[in-house]
Amino acid sequence: METGPVKPWHLDRVPTCPLVMTLNILGGKWKPLILHRLASGTLRFGELRKRIPAVSQKMLTQQLRELEADGMIVRTVFPEIPPRVEYSLSSRGLSLRPLLDQLYRWGQTELMSEEAPADKSWS
Amino acid sequence: METGPVKPWHLDRVPTCPLVMTLNILGGKWKPLILHRLASGTLRFGELRKRIPAVSQKMLTQQLRELEADGMIVRTVFPEIPPRVEYSLSSRGLSLRPLLDQLYRWGQTELMSEEAPADKSWS
DNA sequence: CAGAATCCTTCAAGATACTG
DNA sequence: CAGTATCTTGAAGGATTCTG
Numbered sequence: 001m002e003t004g005p006v007k008p009w010h011l012d013r014v015p016t017c018p019l020v021m022t023l024n025i026l027g028g029k030w031k032p033l034i035l036h037r038l039a040s041g042t043l044r045f046g047e048l049r050k051r052i053p054a055v056s057q058k059m060l061t062q063q064l065r066e067l068e069a070d071g072m073i074v075r076t077v078f079p080e081i082p083p084r085v086e087y088s089l090s091s092r093g094l095s096l097r098p099l100l101d102q103l104y105r106w107g108q109t110e111l112m113s114e115e116a117p118a119d120k121s122w123s
Numbered sequence: 124m125e126t127g128p129v130k131p132w133h134l135d136r137v138p139t140c141p142l143v144m145t146l147n148i149l150g151g152k153w154k155p156l157i158l159h160r161l162a163s164g165t166l167r168f169g170e171l172r173k174r175i176p177a178v179s180q181k182m183l184t185q186q187l188r189e190l191e192a193d194g195m196i197v198r199t200v201f202p203e204i205p206p207r208v209e210y211s212l213s214s215r216g217l218s219l220r221p222l223l224d225q226l227y228r229w230g231q232t233e234l235m236s237e238e239a240p241a242d243k244s245w246s
Numbered sequence: 247c248a249g250a251a252t253c254c255t256t257c258a259a260g261a262t263a264c265t266g
Numbered sequence: 267c268a269g270t271a272t273c274t275t276g277a278a279g280g281a282t283t284c285t286g
Contacts, residue, residue: 018230019159019223025234026226029150029258036142045268056260061269082267083266095233099225100142103149106219107141111148152278168248179280184249205247206286 025070026096030055030063035093036100038073042088067093148193149219153178153186158216159223161196165211190216 026032030052037043037051049060064087067073072093078084089097149155153175160166160174172183187210190196195216201207212220 017156017227018235019156019227020230021234022226022230023155027152032146033140033142057269058261059259062259077268080267081266083269085268092233096229099222099229102222102225103145104140104142106222107143107145110215110218111144112141180249181281182279185279200248203247204286206249208248 025067025072028063028066030059031067031072032100032103034060034063034067035072035089035096036104038087038089038093039097039100042086045085045087048087148190148195151186151189153182154190154195155223155226157183157186157190158195158212158219159227161210161212161216162220162223165209168208168210171210 026035033052033055034048037048043051045060045064048064049055049057052060055063064073064075068075071090074088074090074093076086076088078086149158156175156178157171160171166174168183168187171187172178172180175183178186187196187198191198194213197211197213197216199209199211201209
């Protein structure tokens, strides 16, 4: 009913610098993480949670709704019992895969030069 | 002395996914913006404020300190009166210029396809 | 000019309980 | 399973004042 969907810490909705607009969409605390996880393929709600352990269920739901509203992801509800909901990247969401990869790699090369952990439970 | 400098909304300091580590550094509300502005060259505190109108003086100071602590920018104080402080990207900061450019361009191509504003007061 | 220090308000987000 | 609904609070962040 659009009663004011929390709107976390968006800077502005008025068109400004393209970078600001990008950050309005990607700037959410968990959004890049969510998008990156989904970049590997469709995931159910519960699976997504497991891949981002630190996020609460409430936050995850909220961020997913915002990403959906911004056209970054697609939410598919299967009318089953128990319910099943799958999330995947939209075409727009897919368009920033290279960006997410670059973010990932920057952290790799610039922040983890040494200290390569044996397990790669995330990736 | 690392007494706990506010530490805004970092996810974790323990090494996790490279993307998480990257977001710990870049994830601040204004940080990508600051870094992008500095990517064009050294700026004084006041100049930086003018280029990010929505940020308060307090927030700008805070974010700059964090970026400095993370080795992304260099803060140079000139012992003059009135004081002058200049900020510029460190070598590490420079290393993510392509990333910032890509963020900027994604917003341009994906969010501003039509509706190209005549003035480009930001850029 | 470039902040530091206070005070104060809002709100992001955790915890918990409930539901189709 | 995948949420919604409430309640509560820590802290993000604004406004203002003071200073080297």
